Amino acid sequence: MLQQSKLDSLFHALSDGTRRAMVERLITGPASVSELAEPFDVSLSAIVQHLQLLEECGLVKTAKEGRVRTVNLQPGALAAAEKWFQQHRERWERRLDRLGDLLDEEDEKETKPRRKS
Amino acid sequence: MLQQSKLDSLFHALSDGTRRAMVERLITGPASVSELAEPFDVSLSAIVQHLQLLEECGLVKTAKEGRVRTVNLQPGALAAAEKWFQQHRERWERRLDRLGDLLDEEDEKETKPRRKS
DNA sequence: TTAATAGTTAAGTGAATGCTTCAGCAATCG
DNA sequence: CGATTGCTGAAGCATTCACTTAACTATTAA
Numbered sequence: 001m002l003q004q005s006k007l008d009s010l011f012h013a014l015s016d017g018t019r020r021a022m023v024e025r026l027i028t029g030p031a032s033v034s035e036l037a038e039p040f041d042v043s044l045s046a047i048v049q050h051l052q053l054l055e056e057c058g059l060v061k062t063a064k065e066g067r068v069r070t071v072n073l074q075p076g077a078l079a080a081a082e083k084w085f086q087q088h089r090e091r092w093e094r095r096l097d098r099l100g101d102l103l104d105e106e107d108e109k110e111t112k113p114r115r116k117s
Numbered sequence: 118m119l120q121q122s123k124l125d126s127l128f129h130a131l132s133d134g135t136r137r138a139m140v141e142r143l144i145t146g147p148a149s150v151s152e153l154a155e156p157f158d159v160s161l162s163a164i165v166q167h168l169q170l171l172e173e174c175g176l177v178k179t180a181k182e183g184r185v186r187t188v189n190l191q192p193g194a195l196a197a198a199e200k201w202f203q204q205h206r207e208r209w210e211r212r213l214d215r216l217g218d219l220l221d222e223e224d225e226k227e228t229k230p231r232r233k234s
Numbered sequence: 235t236t237a238a239t240a241g242t243t244a245a246g247t248g249a250a251t252g253c254t255t256c257a258g259c260a261a262t263c264g
Numbered sequence: 265c266g267a268t269t270g271c272t273g274a275a276g277c278a279t280t281c282a283c284t285t286a287a288c289t290a291t292t293a294a
Contacts, residue, residue, distance in 0.1 A: 032270080032271095033270070033271065034269090034270060034271080044270085044271075044272095045271095045272085045273090048271075048272070048273095064271085066270090067269070067270045067271065068269095068270065068271085069270080069271070
């Protein structure tokens with residue numbers, strides 16, 4: 001089973017628009033901290049704090065060379081979260097299908113007396 | 118484009134294990150508030166507060182009949198969040214592919230310096 | 235009518251969140 | 265060299281979070 005606390009931290013990381021935008025930026029390729037910060041109207045410090053969170057939950061890896069820290073998206077990091085959707089959408093859709101079948105059956109029985117619940 | 122605040126609230130809703138478990142429970146079918154609360158070791162009040170949040174972000178619909186409130190999962194509610202993953206995984210994978218191609222070319226140049234079409 | 239059930243609402247608490255400013259510090263440029 | 269760049273770390277602050285308890289309302293059961 002998927003680990004709860006991992007999902008907690010992944011979904012939490014993605015629940016902030018700035019962090020999502022940072023992730024989206026990193027899809028196009030690695031970036032330095034300042035490059036990452038540039039589009040946003042917040043202090044560099046705030047960005048670094050978002051970055052720490054992204055790194056802690058494994059979405060991102062960083063490496064410092066000289067005075068520049070380069071940030072890379074971690075391949076497969078989104079997998080755990082995406083998997084949650086896939087699994088549950090599947091179950092959900094199967095249930096809706098069965099429900100549809102039941103309703104169809106009920107339709108057919110409509111003329112006959114119905115069972116009480 | 119997907120709306121930011123909607124994604125914020127969806128991901129936030131899913132970032133809590135209790136709320137995810139409630140959603141998972143609702144996949145199996147509708148439930149009353151007390152039924153929903155039963156597996157958890159928190160007050161009914163806490164569950165009601167989670168429920169409000171789930172309802173505000175559109176994951177869930179409720180209807181009160183007599184003194185019982187019945188909670189239903191809202192079909193397609195997870196779509197917005199799931200879509201975010203699909204879109205970005207796609208872009209990310211395309212980028213990794215291109216990156217792979219580039220690296221292959223570099224490989225070939227290194228081992229045998231020849232032109233590539 | 236009384237009692238139990240199902241849920242609602244308000245107020246409060248401690249911890250976490252997202253941000254700021256400011257004071258650094260090491261790498262690099264002029 | 266000294267100045268600038270790129271980042272780091274700590275402290276503080278307002279807000280939100282997840283939760284509690286407790287008092288309350290409305291519906292149903294005995």
